[in-house]
Amino acid sequence: MNTAVPTQVSGCPACAASPAAEALAEQSKSGDARILLSLPTIHCSGCISAVERGLLAHPGVKSARVNLTLKRASIEAAPDVEAGDLIKALDGVGYTAHELDRGLLSATENDKAGRDLLMRLAVAGFAAMNVMLLSVAIWSGAEAATRDLFHWISAAIALPTIAFSAQPFFKNAMRALSVRRLNMDVPISLAILLAAGMSLFETTQSGEHAYFDAALSLTFFLLAGRYLDHRTRAVARSAAEELAALEVPRATRLTGETEEVVAIAELAVGDLVRVKPGGRMPVDGIVTEGTSEIDRSLLTGETLPVFAGIGQSVSAGEVNLTGPLTLKVTAAGEDSSLHVMADLVAMAESSKNRYTSLADRAAQIYAPGVHLLAFVAFAGWLWISGGDVRLALNIAVAVLIITCPCALGLAVPAVTTAASGQLFRKGMLIKDGTALERLAEIDTVVFDKTGTLTEGRPELTNLNDHDIKDLEVALALAEGSSHPLAVALVDALNEANVKAATVTDLKEVPGYGIEARFCGMPVRLGRAAWVDAEASEMTATYLSVGKASPVSFTFVDRLRAGAEQAVAELKAQGKTVHLISGDTPAAVQAMAERLGIENWVAEALPEEKASAIGAVTRAGARVLMVGDGLNDTAALAAAHVSISPATALDAARVASDIVLLGVDLAPLAEATVIAEKSVSRIRENFGIAVVYNLIAVPIALLGFATPLAAALAMSLSSISVSLNALRLR
Amino acid sequence: MEMLVYLIPISLFLGGLGLAAFFWALKSHQYDDPEGDSQRILSPDWEEEPRP
Numbered sequence: 001m002n003t004a005v006p007t008q009v010s011g012c013p014a015c016a017a018s019p020a021a022e023a024l025a026e027q028s029k030s031g032d033a034r035i036l037l038s039l040p041t042i043h044c045s046g047c048i049s050a051v052e053r054g055l056l057a058h059p060g061v062k063s064a065r066v067n068l069t070l071k072r073a074s075i076e077a078a079p080d081v082e083a084g085d086l087i088k089a090l091d092g093v094g095y096t097a098h099e100l101d102r103g104l105l106s107a108t109e110n111d112k113a114g115r116d117l118l119m120r121l122a123v124a125g126f127a128a129m130n131v132m133l134l135s136v137a138i139w140s141g142a143e144a145a146t147r148d149l150f151h152w153i154s155a156a157i158a159l160p161t162i163a164f165s166a167q168p169f170f171k172n173a174m175r176a177l178s179v180r181r182l183n184m185d186v187p188i189s190l191a192i193l194l195a196a197g198m199s200l201f202e203t204t205q206s207g208e209h210a211y212f213d214a215a216l217s218l219t220f221f222l223l224a225g226r227y228l229d230h231r232t233r234a235v236a237r238s239a240a241e242e243l244a245a246l247e248v249p250r251a252t253r254l255t256g257e258t259e260e261v262v263a264i265a266e267l268a269v270g271d272l273v274r275v276k277p278g279g280r281m282p283v284d285g286i287v288t289e290g291t292s293e294i295d296r297s298l299l300t301g302e303t304l305p306v307f308a309g310i311g312q313s314v315s316a317g318e319v320n321l322t323g324p325l326t327l328k329v330t331a332a333g334e335d336s337s338l339h340v341m342a343d344l345v346a347m348a349e350s351s352k353n354r355y356t357s358l359a360d361r362a363a364q365i366y367a368p369g370v371h372l373l374a375f376v377a378f379a380g381w382l383w384i385s386g387g388d389v390r391l392a393l394n395i396a397v398a399v400l401i402i403t404c405p406c407a408l409g410l411a412v413p414a415v416t417t418a419a420s421g422q423l424f425r426k427g428m429l430i431k432d433g434t435a436l437e438r439l440a441e442i443d444t445v446v447f448d449k450t451g452t453l454t455e456g457r458p459e460l461t462n463l464n465d466h467d468i469k470d471l472e473v474a475l476a477l478a479e480g481s482s483h484p485l486a487v488a489l490v491d492a493l494n495e496a497n498v499k500a501a502t503v504t505d506l507k508e509v510p511g512y513g514i515e516a517r518f519c520g521m522p523v524r525l526g527r528a529a530w531v532d533a534e535a536s537e538m539t540a541t542y543l544s545v546g547k548a549s550p551v552s553f554t555f556v557d558r559l560r561a562g563a564e565q566a567v568a569e570l571k572a573q574g575k576t577v578h579l580i581s582g583d584t585p586a587a588v589q590a591m592a593e594r595l596g597i598e599n600w601v602a603e604a605l606p607e608e609k610a611s612a613i614g615a616v617t618r619a620g621a622r623v624l625m626v627g628d629g630l631n632d633t634a635a636l637a638a639a640h641v642s643i644s645p646a647t648a649l650d651a652a653r654v655a656s657d658i659v660l661l662g663v664d665l666a667p668l669a670e671a672t673v674i675a676e677k678s679v680s681r682i683r684e685n686f687g688i689a690v691v692y693n694l695i696a697v698p699i700a701l702l703g704f705a706t707p708l709a710a711a712l713a714m715s716l717s718s719i720s721v722s723l724n725a726l727r728l729r
Numbered sequence: 730m731e732m733l734v735y736l737i738p739i740s741l742f743l744g745g746l747g748l749a750a751f752f753w754a755l756k757s758h759q760y761d762d763p764e765g766d767s768q769r770i771l772s773p774d775w776e777e778e779p780r781p
Contacts, residue, residue: 045768053774068765115755122755126748130741146733153737 035075035083036100037090040427040646040661042071047095054093058086072100098646117230120165121223127161128216132711135213139708144206151203151210158212159196166192166219168226184363184409187370191400192218198397209394214401214710221718222409229413232420233433251282254326271329275320277482277510285327287312291511292323293483293527297450300582300631304539305485307511307527317630322483323510357434358682359412366408374400377701391703398705402696402713410718411685414725419678422728427662428643428671435657437682438641439675441622445570446613446635448627449581449591452645453567454557455663458485458539460492461554470551472501474543477514477525480506485541486514486525489553513541521546528552537586556590560645562666567595569669576621580604580612582631610634626668628652643668674728681728685721692717 042051048066051073055064060078067074075086083099090097134150142150169192172185192215199210253262254272264282267273275281277292293305296318305321308314314327378396385391420430430436447453466474475493478486479500503516503523513526525543528535533542533550539557544550570577579600581588588602601612613623613635625632625639629652636642636655644656645663660667696713699705754760 045772048765048768049772049774066765067762068768069762118755118760119752122748122751126744130744133740134737149733157741 033077033079033081035077035081035086037073037075037083037086037097038100039066039071039073039090039095039097041096042066042068043425050093051090051095054089054095055086058089061086073097114227114230117168117223117227120168121220121227123161124165124216124220124223127157127165128213128220131157131213131216135707135711138210147208148203148206151199151212154210154212155200155203158216159200162192162196162215162219165223169219169222182367182371184367187367187400188218188222188404188409190371191215191397191404194393194397195401198393202394209707211397211401211707211710214707214714217711217714218401218404221714225409225413228410228417232413232417232430252276267329269329269331273327273329275325275327277320277322277324279320281314281316281318281320281327283316283327283329284331285314285329287314287325288328289326290323291509292325293321293511295319295321295484297456297629300629302450302583304584305483309511322481322508357412357437358679358686359408362408362686370400370403373403373697373701380701381703395700395703395705398703398710399697399700401710402700402705403693404714408686408689410721410725411689412682414722415678415681415685415728418725418728419674422674423658423667423671426667426670427660427664428667429659429661430657431659432657435641436675437679438622439624439658439672440679442575442624442640442672444576444578444616444621445624445626446578446580446616446639447567447597448609448625448629448632448635449579449583449588450557451628451647452626452632453560453563453579453591453595453665455560456647457558458488458555459558460488461556462552463492463496466551466553468498469501470543470545471496471498473503473518473523473545474525474553476500476503476518477506477516477523477543480514480516481508485539485553485555488555489541518545537584539587556587559594560663560665562664562668564595566665566668567597569666570672571596573669573672575672578612578616580609580635582606582609582629604631606631606634610638613638624672625656627656643671678728681725685724688720688724689717 039047039051042048048068051066052064055061055073055075058077058081060081062076062078064073064075066072075081077086087097087099131154134154138147138150166189169185169188172183173189176183176186195211195215195218199212199215202208202210251262251264251267252259252274253267254274259274267283272288273283273285281294287308287310289310291307291309294308294314295305296302296315308320308325313330314325374396377399378392381392381395382389416433416436419436423430450456463471471493474489475498478489478493481487501518503518506514506516508514509526509530512530513524515522515524515526517523523543523545524531525541528540528542528550531542531544531550533544533552536552536554538554540552540554542550542552567577576599577597579588579592579595579597581591581600581602582604583602585602588600592598592600601608604612609627609632613625616623617638617640622640625636625642626644627633627636627642628644628647632644633652633655636644636652641658642656643658643660644652645660645665647663658671692713696705696709699709759766
């Protein structure tokens with residue numbers, strides 16, 4: 001296979017989407033790097049060409065191929081091309097991209113199990129079609145030798161097909177029986193095997209009724225349901241892996257004079273690690289060199305940056321803002337504070353795992369019922385006919401085939417596939433199979449503030465309170481820094497058409513602010529204590545010009561796009577909305593009033609968030625938690641169902657059931673509507689299946705069921721269930 | 730009725746041909762990106778020569 005790859009690539013660009021294994025083999029030959037990017041926002045053919053053109057224009061890129069189904073791009077490039085550069089290049093043409101860890105993804109890329117199921121499905125479909133054609137001749141009155149011939153040909157097609165295609169059911173049934181339990185696959189396997197065995201016996205006796213077509217179409221329809229189910233699960237699993245891979249964790253280790261980039265797993269306690277401004281702390285540690293400010297909003301929800309100097313301890317996940325820091329590692333990987341919360345999460349998770357899905361509840365009633373009914377039919381007819389085993393067995397097989405959960409096997413997967421496809425198009429990834437059902441049940445929504453309702457990006461609020469001269473000086477100073485408050489100030493002032501004053505000797509003092517000389521006077525922009533200003537409770541930066549008293553620039557966190565709409569629509573749906581944040585009361589109250597949320601809690605610790613959700617749950621509410629920070633993780637796991645944005649810390653994304661890929665929050669309200677609709681479709685589907693059974697089972701029990709009736713009942717119920725599921729679109 | 734001796738094998742052979750074609754398509758990764766392929770066919774981009 002490997003040798004075929006180069007010719008395939010050159011001969012047919014459409015075949016270039018070769019799987020990881022082949023590309024890896026090729027990579028080891030040529031020394032090229034293969035980079036995988038996740039592209040959550042692509043959706044059309046224009047996007048494909050724009051992204052591919054954008055990537056190919058980048059020097060060193062040899063080939064780029066977008067996979068729209070998985071929303072990924074795989075790139076072959078010279079070894080010196082960094083994923084970061086490509087992400088920047090794509091940002092330039094207007095697409096967000098994240099790097100994916102190839103090692104984690106290779107397993108899902110070659111979806112062996114899915115292909116295996118598809119192949120069994122194809123074989124079953126092919127055999128069912130042919131046997132059905134032969135059966136049509138029998139139903140329309142073929143007799144004697146012709147009927148026997150057709151039965152024998154059917155048997156020749158059906159028996160090997162059943163042996164191959166129905167294996168997944170047999171295996172599952174064996175597994176369940178070996179631990180002395182019943183599952184859906186037991187009646188399925190029994191029906192298929194009994195039908196095939198019975199029909200073979202009838203054929204040898206030149207009997208009138210053979211159920212080969214029914215056994216095959218049963219296999220076919222059930223495999224179709226199984227395949228849909230597998231695909232939804234595979235997408236969910238690959239999503240979970242994709243999220244784990246989103247942040248490829250690396251750190252810059254200092255050994256003597258040299259710096260090297262290593263994986264976090266390789267770090268040991270006592271190592272020295274350099275964190276550049278704008279970088280995230282990879283580990284827990286103590287600052288040994290440098291001063292800076294750190295943003296802890298992801299961990300605590302505070303929006304105000306905190307000063308960091310020598311001796312200050314920092315936690316993994318915090319963002320370094322202004323100056324380079326050297327850390328001495330105190331805890332790495334599994335021991336770091338990012339993982340300490342795992343216990344809390346695990347505790348909350350175990351309560352959620354007790355949720356039984358609709359399909360499981362149906363199966364619990366159904367599987368014993370089917371066996372009982374077939375046995376009753378067998379025993380009853382044995383007694384009525386006075387010991388005619390052949391007749392009794394024939395009727396029992398007919399009952400098994402007709403009651404077999406063909407439509408039930410399709411009822412749930414068809415709906416969840418349609419619904420999760422629809423949600424994916426709106427930018428939501430469902431990570432958990434039962435999340436959709438749980439989402440449909442919620443009546444209370446709890447939001448986190450920082451990073452969830454807001455973008456975690458500050459916005460200037462008091463532009464008009466200042467002299468134009470102060471503004472000009474502030475702009476000149478702020479332009480010299482990449483601190484988020486400075487960047488926000490520059491954005492706001494540029495928008496107001498302020499011209500920067502001319503300053504000299506500009507220099508940034510990491511951890512404090514920026515200073516310069518303006519018309520011979522010293523000017524400073526930075527932390528309150530540093531410019532001799534009174535610190536206010538709001539997020540603010542302060543400007544002092546010469547001896548004049550300092551002025552403050554206050555900021556609020558910018559609202560996330562669609563936040564207002566999402567809250568308003570959720571309230572219109574009659575859901576109770578809460579806001580629980582770790583930020584200061586002033587900031588939380590302002591946000592709650594802006595969005596019209598009456599119930600808010602400020603300065604909540606992570607445990608308090610989780611226990612607040614526990615309290616609401618005990619009061620009888622089903623809670624949807626929307627959050628992004630480490631402080632939300634326990635709460636996300638404790639809630640009935642949880643959603644986190646893709647910008648969230650990995651711990652939060654892992655704990656949540658659904659991930660919002662885009663920036664916009666507006667799809668949130670639609671998602672609950674889609675979930676409710678899909679659950680009612682699942683219920684309808686169960687209803688349809690039950691109605692078919694109510695009509696067909698008495699006929700079968702009375703012994704009037706012919707193979708034709710069985711084939712009709714099965715196909716009609718399966719098709720109507722699938723069509724009902726598709727109405728969701 | 731003797732025609733059946735020919736017709737049934739022929740119909741099975743033709744059906745098997747379709748099945749084999751499906752296997753080939755499955756093995757050559759043509760089901761990896763169904764959505765992307767349906768969009769690409771409408772793409773106005775084209776190249777004089779296949780990419781190296």
